[in-house]
Amino acid sequence: MTRSQTEPQQKTESTSAGRAPDGPPQPHTADAVVVGAGYAGLSAALRLREHGLDVVVLEAASRVGGRVLSEERPSGPVVDHGGQWVGPTQKHLLALAGRFGCRTFPTWETGQHIEVWHDGSRLGYAGAAPADGPGIADYLRITALLDELALTVDIEHPWLTPRFAEWDGRSAETFFRAQSADPDTLARLALAVQGVWCAEPREISLFHVLFYIRAAGSYEQLMETRDCAQDRRFTAGAAAPAHAVAELLGDRVRLGEQVCAVQWHGSGVRVRTTAGTVVEARRAVVALPPPATRSIAFSPALPEPRSGWIAHSPMGRVAKVHAVYPEPFWRADGLSGIATLYGPPPVGVVFDNSPEDGSAGVLVAFVYGDRASAWAGLDQQQRRTAVLESLRAVVGERALRPADYTEKLWSDDEFAGGGYAAYVAPGGWGGYGEHGWREPAGAVHWAGTETATVWNGYIDGAISSGYRAADEIAAALAGSGALAGKHG
Ligand SMILES: Cc1cc2nc3c(=O)[nH]c(=O)nc-3n(C[C@H](O)[C@H](O)[C@H](O)COP(=O)(O)OP(=O)(O)OC[C@H]3O[C@@H](n4cnc5c(N)ncnc54)[C@H](O)[C@@H]3O)c2cc1C
Known part of the structure; x- marks a missing residue:
């Protein structure tokens, strides 16, 4: 990977670029330029390479992974601030992880789950839901x-x-x-x-x-958890496969390169970043959440169905909070650490996010939607108190004294602008879906989990969307013009 801020003159191995002796920087050239190095962009680049095409990936942030962000905490455990789980039918993610030897382990779920209701009453249950619970x-x-x-x-x-x-x-x-x-x-x-x-x-x-x-x-x-979307977690964090792909792509991935302008036509693109890098390519893959596309000036303007689709695809509102304890103390009380809370506390769902070896106890709390917006308006201390009070309602007094506490409000993330994904507002599919969802605009192809037909919104969907966009480009450059589109 290269980083434009620190190495402004560095060339990508796969592209040609240079600086005329007295002139402006010359554009890099490639068969394809990929915008965004989340799982979709990285997978697109990987597949484009497998098609034998030159590629350069431009990533705005100083890291790859996008909405997947793993961090080793000073207190010991690796926490995933973004996407973390993988399920048995998420074949694209499992295959990618397997290719790079990234291990997974079952989500902790032994013991009694808890529901906390509006009036503060607690209801214990095992399995999917309490058999005779309210409603x-x-x-x-x-x-x-x-x-x-x-x-x-x-x-x-x-x-x-x-x-x-x-x-x-x-x-x-x-x-x-x-x-x-x-x-x-x-x-x-x-x-x-x-x-x-x-x-x-x-x-x-x-x-x-x-x-x-x-x-x-x-x-x-x-x-559900077992055998479903929340089945397993990654031992080294869910970003591990993304880092492995980026390493394989080497300096084809350029960090700190926020794309701000795309000129496009039927047979090529010219892409410019805020760092001044210019890439000319035969095709582009834009692998961003739809609302993030708004920060790019497209010339000519995007077709109306695409801009209408973007306008009707807001990002979800979510924060993920981790509280780390010396041990998973709730297990001794027969509790799984899994809970659902039906307001007014800010937290909606809690999971035991302890590491595989049980060397620490970690609870993860999710704050969603309107509750996330209200909670985000509090100051840091008030937010922490409110979340820890929610955790106390689930596992008792010891929840109030974590050794470590960390929160990530995805609406504040400069490049994601929310999470887990963009959803479609009423009228969005009917008004704009057919031509705005993922139909290429000239030489610009769309990837990102929001364009997937299998596990849309998930890491798995991001990966398959990258493969599909790469296959579209390979087919188009091979002259057939046919859309591959078989990967979801
Ligand atoms: C809190 C949370 C929990 C989640 N939990 C799960 C889970 O457990 N399991 C699961 O499968 N999924 C989960 N998801 C969803 C999953 O993380 C996403 O579906 C997936 O990571 C999306 O990947 P992507 O490549 O489509 O987009 P992104 O990851 O958003 O990648 C887009 C990339 O483009 C970059 N970028 C943005 N603008 C520009 C620009 N102008 N120029 C250049 N680069 C730019 C961004 O920095 C980013 O790296 C979760 C997400 C969140 C936020």
């Missing part, structure tokens, strides 16, 4: 209905789904309220939407919820 019967009926409806989604061509316009025209909230008036059922459904999309039910298109369930395989796949 549970209607909740199970409605989520089974979501699964049934999701089966009709045409995942490759969502706009061909039979009730596409009807479902996209309404929010998840209007659907839930039409199904049940039980406040406890509605609280369960709201926390599910917050936990999966980091949004409120009023904000998200019902069709997007169904599309996403289909892309994951089922509602259960999204929600």
Whole structure:
């Protein structure tokens, strides 16, 4: 990897560039330029190399990984501030991790899980949900209905789904309220939407919820731990495979290169960064969350469906907080450390995020949606107190005295602007999906987890989206012009 701020004249191995004796810097040239070195951009570059194409990757931040950010804390454990889990059906991520020898281990979940309700009452349970908990019967009926409806989604061509316009025209909230008036059922459904999309039910298109369930395989796949999306974690942190890919790509990956302008036409692009680097290429892959694209001046302007799609794809609102203790003390009390909290505390969900060897006890707390916005408005001490009070409600008094505490508010992240992913607001799919979701604009191809058809919103989706965009480019440059598009 190279870093423009420290090595402004450094050339990438794969591109040609130089400085005329008395003139301005000459552009680098490559077959393809990739914007963004998250999992999507890195996977696109890897696949482009495998197609035998020259590539240069421009990454704004001083690190790779994007919405996956692993940090070894001074207190010992590695914490993942962003994406962390991998499930058994997430084949692209598992294959990439396996290729580079990145180990995983099962998520800690032995013991009793806890629900904390509005009135402070605690309910213990094992398995997916308490059999006779408040609002549970209607909740199970409605989520089974979501699964049934999701089966009709045409995942490759969502706009061909039979009730596409009807479902996209309404929010998840209007659907839930039409199904049940039980406040406890509605609280369960709201926390599910917050936990999966980091949004409120009023904000998200019902069709997007169904599309996403289909892309994951089922509602259960999204929600549960064992054999589902939250099945395993990475021993060395979830960024380990990304770092391995970046190392393989070497100085083709340039850090500290924020792309600010893209000139495009049918057969080429000219890309400029705020550091003054210019890359000319036959094709570009823009591998950013849709709203981040707004910081780039496209010339000519992007087609209207694409800009409309971006306008209807806001980022979720989430913060992830880790509290580190000398040991996972809750296990001795028969608790798993897994909990769901139905307000008013800021925290919505808690997991035991201790390291594989149990050398420390780590609780991770998720703060979502409206609760994240309100909590973000507090000062640092108030935020910490509020989160630790939530943890006390789950595992008791010792939660108040962590050895280490760290929080990451993704809405404040300069380049992500939120997380886990962008969701689609009501009307977004119907108004702009067919041509705005991922249809190339001339020589500009779109990657990023938001363009995936398998595990959309997840690391796995980011990887497959990079492969798909690279295959599109290989096909286009080979002269066929056909879209590969078989990787999700
Ligand atoms: C708190 C949180 C928890 C999550 N949990 C999970 C989980 O457990 N499992 C899971 O699978 N997924 C999870 N996710 C989602 C997962 O992290 C993302 O889906 C995935 O990392 C997205 O990858 P990407 O490459 O599409 O985008 P990104 O990772 O966002 O990559 C985009 C890259 O582009 C760079 N960039 C932005 N603007 C520019 C510019 N103008 N010029 C150059 N570079 C630019 C960014 O710095 C970034 O590196 C979580 C996400 C968050 C935030």
